[in-house]
Amino acid sequence: MNLLLVVAFAVLVLSSPGIAAAQAVIEGKVKLPKRKAPPVVVKRYEIVGKGGVLSPDPPVAIVYLEGTFAKPKQALPVKKILQKDLVFDPALLPIQVGTTVEFPNLDETFHNVFSFSKVNRFDLGRYRADEEPVPSRLFDKAGLVTLRCDIHEHMRALILVLDTPYFVTTDTKGRFKLAGLPAGKYKLRAWLDSKTTLEVPVELVKGEALKVNFE
Amino acid sequence: MFLTPPSTTSSELSASPKPRCRRPRPVGVCGSVPTIQWLVVCVWVVAAAQLRAEDFLDEMESALTFSAFDDELRVHVSGLLDLEGYKFDQPAPGLLYTESDALLNPRLTLFVDSQIGPQVYAFAQVRLDRGFDPGDEGGEMRLDEYATRFTPWEDGRLNLQIGKFGTAVGQWVARHLSWENPFVTAPLPYEHRTMIYDSEAPVSPHEFLDQIGEAEYDYSPLIWGASYTTGASVSGQLGELTYVAEVKNVAPAARTAAWDATAVGFDHPTFSGRLGYRPNEMWNMGISFSDGPYFHPDAEPTLPSGSGIGDFHQTIIGQDISFAWHHLQLWAECYQGRFEVPNVGNADTIAYFVEGKYKFGPQLYGALRWNQQLFDDVPDGEGGREDWGHDLWRADAAVGYRLTAHTQVKLQYSHSHEACDGRGASNLLAAQVTVRF
Numbered sequence: 001m002n003l004l005l006v007v008a009f010a011v012l013v014l015s016s017p018g019i020a021a022a023q024a025v026i027e028g029k030v031k032l033p034k035r036k037a038p039p040v041v042v043k044r045y046e047i048v049g050k051g052g053v054l055s056p057d058p059p060v061a062i063v064y065l066e067g068t069f070a071k072p073k074q075a076l077p078v079k080k081i082l083q084k085d086l087v088f089d090p091a092l093l094p095i096q097v098g099t100t101v102e103f104p105n106l107d108e109t110f111h112n113v114f115s116f117s118k119v120n121r122f123d124l125g126r127y128r129a130d131e132e133p134v135p136s137r138l139f140d141k142a143g144l145v146t147l148r149c150d151i152h153e154h155m156r157a158l159i160l161v162l163d164t165p166y167f168v169t170t171d172t173k174g175r176f177k178l179a180g181l182p183a184g185k186y187k188l189r190a191w192l193d194s195k196t197t198l199e200v201p202v203e204l205v206k207g208e209a210l211k212v213n214f215e
Numbered sequence: 216m217f218l219t220p221p222s223t224t225s226s227e228l229s230a231s232p233k234p235r236c237r238r239p240r241p242v243g244v245c246g247s248v249p250t251i252q253w254l255v256v257c258v259w260v261v262a263a264a265q266l267r268a269e270d271f272l273d274e275m276e277s278a279l280t281f282s283a284f285d286d287e288l289r290v291h292v293s294g295l296l297d298l299e300g301y302k303f304d305q306p307a308p309g310l311l312y313t314e315s316d317a318l319l320n321p322r323l324t325l326f327v328d329s330q331i332g333p334q335v336y337a338f339a340q341v342r343l344d345r346g347f348d349p350g351d352e353g354g355e356m357r358l359d360e361y362a363t364r365f366t367p368w369e370d371g372r373l374n375l376q377i378g379k380f381g382t383a384v385g386q387w388v389a390r391h392l393s394w395e396n397p398f399v400t401a402p403l404p405y406e407h408r409t410m411i412y413d414s415e416a417p418v419s420p421h422e423f424l425d426q427i428g429e430a431e432y433d434y435s436p437l438i439w440g441a442s443y444t445t446g447a448s449v450s451g452q453l454g455e456l457t458y459v460a461e462v463k464n465v466a467p468a469a470r471t472a473a474w475d476a477t478a479v480g481f482d483h484p485t486f487s488g489r490l491g492y493r494p495n496e497m498w499n500m501g502i503s504f505s506d507g508p509y510f511h512p513d514a515e516p517t518l519p520s521g522s523g524i525g526d527f528h529q530t531i532i533g534q535d536i537s538f539a540w541h542h543l544q545l546w547a548e549c550y551q552g553r554f555e556v557p558n559v560g561n562a563d564t565i566a567y568f569v570e571g572k573y574k575f576g577p578q579l580y581g582a583l584r585w586n587q588q589l590f591d592d593v594p595d596g597e598g599g600r601e602d603w604g605h606d607l608w609r610a611d612a613a614v615g616y617r618l619t620a621h622t623q624v625k626l627q628y629s630h631s632h633e634a635c636d637g638r639g640a641s642n643l644l645a646a647q648v649t650v651r652f
Contacts, residue, residue, distance in 0.1 A: 037282035040291035040328045044338050044360070045381060045389040047371050047452050110496045110539065114577050116620045123577035125541030128496040146273070148620055154291075194270065 024204035027177040028212040030061040030170050030190045039154035041086055048086075059192075061214075062094045062160050063176045064167035065202075067186040071098075072165065078102055078136070081147070081157055083111045088147060088157030094167045094191075095139060095159060102136040105129045112150035119143030119161065126151070144194055160191055174214075190214040272621045272652050279652075290329040297322040297393045299349075299647040308631065308643055309406035310440065312350030320349035324392070337363040347440065347471040359443050371452045379474060382442035382467050383450075383459040383487045384503040385548050386535045391441045397572045398613045399627045399645035401440060403586030404550050404566035408434040409604055411468060413510050416517040416527075416557040420596035423559045424603060435468035435509070437531065437552045437566050437588075442467045445476040446484070457491035457501070466509040466529040468554070473511055483508040483525045489533075497540050503533035509554060519557050527555040542574040556593070562603045563591035578618070584611040586631075607633040623649045 035058055041048060076099045082089040084106040095101065105111045105127060113135065114123040119142065124135040139145065142163040149155035170176040170190075183206040190198040198214045279292040301311060301318045311318055322344035329337045340360035346352055347359065362378025381388035387405060390396055400406060410426050412434055417423035426434075448461035465473045466485045473479045485507025493499045509529035510518070518524070535548040549567035556562050566588040574580045590604035609631035617623045625647045633639040 036277055037280045038286050038289060039280055040289045040330050042291075042293075042326075042328050042338075043336060043364075044326075044328070044340075044362075047374060047450055047457060108496075116577060116617070121577050123542070123574060125574065126496075126539045126544075127541065146620070153293075194273075 023179070023206060024181040024183055025177065025179045025209040026063075026065075026181065026188060026202065026204070026212055027209065028063075028175075028214070030063065030174040030176065030192070030198070030214040032059045032061060032170070032172075032174045033192055033196070035059055039156075041152070041154055057089075057091045058172045060092060060172060061170045061174060061176075062092070062162075062167060062191040063170060063178060063214075064094070064162050064164050064189055064191070065178065065181060065186050066164060066189055066199075067184065069164055069166070069182075072096065076100075080104060081159070082106055083113070083149070083155070086152055086155065088149075088155055091157045092169070093157070093159050094169060095161055096165050096167075097142050097161055097163050098138070098140060099161075100136050100138045101159065102134045104134045105131060110151055111155075113147055114150055115145050115147055117143065117145040120145045123150070146194075158194075188212055272650075275652055287332050288329070290327065293326045293328070294652050295322075295324040295393055296650040296652070297324070297647060299393075299399055299645060301399075301643060301645045303643040304641040308629070308641060309400055310348035310408070310436070312346070312348055312352075315351065318349060318351075320345050322349075322393075333369065334366050335363065336366065337361075374450045375447070376450065377447040379443055379445040379476070380448075382438065382444065382463075382505070383448060383461045383489050384438060384442075384467055384505050384531060385489070385533055385550070386499065386501070386537055386546060387548065388441045393647060393649045394623065394651050397570070397580065397582035397615060397625075398584060398611055399625055399647045400611070400629065400643070402548070402568040402570065402584065403588055403607075403609055404437045404548065404568065405440055407436050407566070407586075407588055407607070407609075409436060409554075409562075409564065409590075411435045411509065411529075411554050411556070411562065413469065413473075413514060415514050416510070416519070418517075418558060420559045420594050423556060423562075423593070424595060424601055435470065437550055437564065438467040439470060442469070442474070443471075444469065444474045444485075446481075455493050457493060458488070459491075460486070460488040462486055463507070466507045467505050467531060468509050468529050469511070479512060482512075485529075487531075497538055498536070499538075500536040501534070503531065503535065503550075505529070505531040522557065527557055529554050544572045546570045559593050559603075562593050564604065565589045578616055580615045582611075582613045582615070584613075585609075586611065605633040605635045605639070607631055607639075621651045623647075623651070625649075 076096055079093060079095055079099055079101045081093055081101055081103055083103065086107060103113045103124060106129060108129060110126045110128055112126045115121060120139055122137055127135055139159060139161045142161050145159040145161060147157040147159065166178055166181055168176050168178050181204050183204050185203050188200050188202045200212055202210060204210065282289045299320050303316060305316055307313050322342060325341045327339045342359050343354060343356045345354060360380050362376050362380040364374050364376040366374045387402060444463040444465050446461055446463035448459055450459040462484045464476055464479050464481050464484060485505060487505035489501050489503040491499060491501035506528055508524045508527060510524045510527055512524060515524055530553045531550055533548060533550040538545040547569045552564045554562045568584055568586040570584040572580055572582040586609040589606045590602045592600035593603045595601040609629055611627060611629045613625055613627040615623060615625040627645040629643040631641050
């Protein structure tokens with residue numbers, strides 16, 4: 001019993017923010033690609049009031065640590081990609097392998113989320129705002145998944161399924177900070193788009209902060 | 216002359232005998248072309264190329280979107296590249312114009328969609344193909360659609376549109392493009408040629424009825440395809456209700472060559488509309504109407520003395536309903552049509568179709584459609600009455616497979632049967648490969 005208490009205490013202490021601060025940190029900046037022109041909602045044959053002005057997310061990058069890490073022992077938290085005002089929100093979502101993503105429809109019209117990507121091919125069918133349960137999908141293989149809507153051809157989103165628990169989305173200026181990293185030798189990658197992933201080898205030392213810029 | 220039928224002249228028609236079924240035509244040179252085999256080869260070539268080109272097409276989609284003035288002006292260019300092949304019994308069914316028993320029709324469709332601020336939307340559609348209704352003729356390029364829409368309120372309660380665009384009647388226009396249409400061909404009411412001849416008035420019931428079986432380009436279906444006629448519309452959404460009212464230069468039965476404002480002006484406009492009820496996203500139902508003169512101005516000299524183009528109307532009353540839920544989609548449309556025929560009377564017809572599509576997975580779907588058209592009788596000029604067309608039914612079955620998000624392959628088989636004494640059954644096999652960009 002005493003041994004169990006010691007182990008539980010150790011787990012609690014090791015997972016606390018104070019201890020995490022003692023682990024390695026990487027921060028830096030990624031040079032982001034230029035912003036793309038927002039899409040045009042095709043409404044030739046239907047009445048679409050909203051959708052005149054779309055504000056897609058500005059470019060961001062995903063920075064992640066590549067290495068061999070233990071698989072999660074517990075179910076990962078469910079993530080969400082909304083369909084609101086005829087766009088996916090967020091338009092780019094990084095998740096860890098084994099994450100389930102829900103796709104709630106917040107519009108007053110049908111959406112039909114589908115993917116032809118090899119790592120996860122699916123079609124959720126047409127569903128409306130009050131659909132219960134909320135349509136969802138488990139992403140159990142690493143890779144890039146392109147989401148589309150079969151009804152609104154301008155809608156596009158990406159899910160980057162990563163085999164690592166250490167990843168972060170940059171802000172719109174490209175700044176990032178990855179904290180709580182284990183010491184060791186790894187590759188630090190910055191994913192910019194389906195064809196561009198930058199990479200630098202890093203050696204992390206416990207309690208030290210590393211600065212990495214992807215130019 | 217304005218109307219130039221691709222393969223049959225008026226004089227040929229008036230000198231023709233009186234067949235009771237549409238006559239089989241001899242197989243021409245093109246009949247020896249193994250259209251379907253070529254299409255299968257093309258499918259595989261396109262599929263192989265597509266798997267590599269997927270990223271390229273995604274990038275092209277993005278590259279063909281332009282914006283300026285802080286995104287207040289946005290323009291998107293997109294397109295469809297279709298290759299379709301038909302194999303059929305003669306005479307060619309629907310709106311196909313060939314004396315062969317096979318036809319290959321490549322088609323490039325380019326769209327320009329633009330948004331100017333939140334309130335102004337404009338679009339255009341240009342096609343390069345072997346005719347809106349494909350035939351043996353060479354290639355042609357047309358500006359099929361162009362329109363500008365003004366939407367003053369964000370909730371869409373009012374939209375004003377002017378230009379050349381699809382009819383407000385029914386729901387099929389919204390899914391008539393090759394990427395959305397589960398079939399290669401259109402439903403029967405949108406493509407089955409009746410005995411209505413808009414270039415010349417019949418001199419007697421006898422002559423009108425004698426034309427049965429000679430249907431060619433000069434003869435009109437109840438609604439000619441998507442009917443991209445010219446005019447203006449008012450449309451909107453008020454809660455669960457939707458409405459469209461439009462004034463166009465010609466009737467829904469008018470041929471493609473009459474759709475342009477420069478071809479036929481607005482001396483004899485047609486009024487059409489649809490009132491829709493959408494209790495939720497699953498259901499969409501509505502009633503449509505259309506009323507307006509259907510004769511081309513060239514027919515004026517042949518009309519009875521004292522009458523004019525405006526005295527002979529095409530009237531349509533339609534009902535439509537659709538349902539969608541998850542992977543299932545159902546549609547049904549029913550039309551009662553009337554043509555006021557000079558020297559004959561009212562020629563009435565009912566045409567309907569019921570259609571279903573089910574997606575078996577992200578890529579594979581199947582679709583079935585049942586179509587039927589029934590013709591009423593008209594005075595035969597000898598004290599009796601006679602049907603002015605052959606009742607017919609047609610069953611369509613199709614499978615489609617989306618190779619990628621940009622590539623689709625369809626295969627359709629249709630069997631139709633006309634109620635007549637001679638050869639009333641006919642078959643059609645059609646295949647279509649589409650690349651969307």
